[in-house]
Amino acid sequence: MSVDFSTNLGKLKLSAPVLTASGCAAAGKELDQFFDITKIGGIVTKSIMLEARSGRPTPRMAETPSGMLNSIGLQGPGIDTFIEKDLAWLQERGATTVVSIAGNNVEEFARLASKLRDHPAVAAIEINISCPNVANRGLVFACNVGSATDVVAAVRRSVTADMPLLAKLSPDVTDIVEIASAVRAAGADGVSVINTVLGMVIDQKTLRPVLGGRTGGLSGPAIRPVAVRCVYQIHAAMPDFPILGMGGIRNGKDALEFIAAGASALSVGTATFGDPSAPMRVQDELLSEIESRGFESLSEVVGIAHKVERS
Numbered sequence: 001m002s003v004d005f006s007t008n009l010g011k012l013k014l015s016a017p018v019l020t021a022s023g024c025a026a027a028g029k030e031l032d033q034f035f036d037i038t039k040i041g042g043i044v045t046k047s048i049m050l051e052a053r054s055g056r057p058t059p060r061m062a063e064t065p066s067g068m069l070n071s072i073g074l075q076g077p078g079i080d081t082f083i084e085k086d087l088a089w090l091q092e093r094g095a096t097t098v099v100s101i102a103g104n105n106v107e108e109f110a111r112l113a114s115k116l117r118d119h120p121a122v123a124a125i126e127i128n129i130s131c132p133n134v135a136n137r138g139l140v141f142a143c144n145v146g147s148a149t150d151v152v153a154a155v156r157r158s159v160t161a162d163m164p165l166l167a168k169l170s171p172d173v174t175d176i177v178e179i180a181s182a183v184r185a186a187g188a189d190g191v192s193v194i195n196t197v198l199g200m201v202i203d204q205k206t207l208r209p210v211l212g213g214r215t216g217g218l219s220g221p222a223i224r225p226v227a228v229r230c231v232y233q234i235h236a237a238m239p240d241f242p243i244l245g246m247g248g249i250r251n252g253k254d255a256l257e258f259i260a261a262g263a264s265a266l267s268v269g270t271a272t273f274g275d276p277s278a279p280m281r282v283q284d285e286l287l288s289e290i291e292s293r294g295f296e297s298l299s300e301v302v303g304i305a306h307k308v309e310r311s
């Protein structure tokens with residue numbers, strides 16, 4: 001029996017459900033030495049900004065129980081160099097490419113999107129709204145209904161109607177469903193859930209923050225229950241709104257949890273640092289999990305946790 005492993009995130013059709021997570025695989029070139037990147041659902045590139053950036057002060061990583069904290073910041077070459085080098089490479093390689101964008105203000109998001117609108121290699125845009133709004137006291141766009149809406153609406157206006165848009169949400173909010181429905185109303189075709197959880201580590205010798213940026217984003221298995229909960233709540237409120245789920249996925253069983261909670265596709269991030277073949281391995285393991293349980297398609301499993309009646 002062969003399982004139908006294809007999936008879609010609204011207008012974005014994928015032949016397989018596992019993608020890389022933004023910021024954890026650059027533009028996929030390094031991973032291509034470990035597995036054929038055209039065999040996974042796609043590559044989500046590191047969030048790109050308009051201008052080149054060198055990121056936040058060092059140290060930028062701290063190990064934590066079952067996870068890691070990073071304060072890399074949005075380091076990168078700027079959109080023009082990205083299009084010329086990374087996107088050109090991905091296009092030649094034939095990988096399904098989701099380009100993640102991040103701006104300091106609404107207008108920068110719109111300009112980034114218009115630079116990508118007619119590029120044939122862009123399968124979808126992931127709008128990283130989990131970054132600070134410089135124009136509004138550095139408050140994270142994704143933590144406020146108004147600014148999340150403004151960014152997504154501006155990006156929607158800057159691309160063609162058939163360009164799939166995913167809004168990447170932060171879990172650091174009181175009501176993630178409220179933000180998800182706002183970005184949907186503003187024109188997002190789906191949501192990427194979740195970005196890292198804001199955290200901090202104090203050095204026990206110096207009694208000072210470990211990270212140069214003081215706070216950082218927590219990722220890895222430590223955040224998985226938070227991520228699964230967010231996916232579940234969004235799917236419960238809007239079962240037909242596509243979700244790209246992520247947060248601490250290490251293996252096929254972890255991946256299956258997200259699918260059952262309501263995700264139609266998945267991103268694998270932190271696990272890639274320890275095992276560069278993780279996205280491919282997780283995808284293969286997920287297929288075996290689905291097959292061994294007797295399902296004929298991935299879509300049958302999406303949101304199945306909501307259908308379980310408890311006695």
Ligand SMILES: Cc1cc2nc3c(=O)[nH]c(=O)nc-3n(C[C@H](O)[C@H](O)[C@H](O)COP(=O)(O)O)c2cc1C
Nearest residue numbers: 021022023047070128194195219220247248269270
């Ligand atoms: C080192 C590092 C860099 C990241 N950079 C980005 C980024 O540029 N844009 C973004 O949207 N998310 C970024 N993320 C968040 C991941 O894409 C993902 O949402 C999060 O880490 C949870 O998944 P994971 O536990 O599998 O890593 C980054 C995560 C890490 C660990």
